[in-house]
Amino acid sequence: MTARLFYYCGANAHLTGGNKVIYRHVDLLAKAGFDAWVYHPIDGFAYPGLVSHPRIVTPAGIVARRCDLFVLPEDAGPGILRSGDAEVDL
Numbered sequence: 001m002t003a004r005l006f007y008y009c010g011a012n013a014h015l016t017g018g019n020k021v022i023y024r025h026v027d028l029l030a031k032a033g034f035d036a037w038v039y040h041p042i043d044g045f046a047y048p049g050l051v052s053h054p055r056i057v058t059p060a061g062i063v064a065r066r067c068d069l070f071v072l073p074e075d076a077g078p079g080i081l082r083s084g085d086a087e088v089d090l
Contacts, residue, residue, distance in 0.1 A: 001065065001067050002035060002067070003035070003067045003068055003069050004035040004036070004037065004065070004067075004068045004069070005026075005029060005034055005035065005036040005037065005068075005069050005071065006036075006037050006038075006039040006057065006062070006064075006068060006069070006070045006071065007022045007025060007026050007036070007037070007038055007039060007070075007071045008039050008041075008070060008071065008072050008073060009022045009023070009038045009039065009040055010040075010041070010073070011040050011041060011042040011045040015047050015050075018073060019047065020050065020052075022038060022073075023038060023047065023050055023052040023053075023054055024052045026038050026052075026054035026055070027052035027053065027054040030054055030055065036054065036055070037054070037055045037056065037057045038054050038055070038056045038057070039056075039057055039058070039062065039070070040056060040057075040058050041058070041059065042058060043058040043059060043060045043061075044058065045058065
């Protein structure tokens with residue numbers, strides 16, 4: 001089973017530079033052949049008007065597998081794993 005890459009991207013009211021970078025990274029990884037996705041914690045959320053249009057997944061559309069990799073923002077750390085958005089063994 002091939003690992004999928006999920007980049008956690010918050011659902012902020014205003015688009016930030018970090019979220020733009022996440023969208024761009026996922027877009028480039030997918031173009032390079034990786035199974036990469038932006039993960040938004042709110043169903044149906046996506047930032048409009050960006051140059052990059054990567055695949056987006058939300059809680060309703062994902063069933064995580066052991067081989068999947070989740071990329072978390074540096075400011076979230078372990079707290080994000082306890083928030084209810086993810087069930088991850090630390």
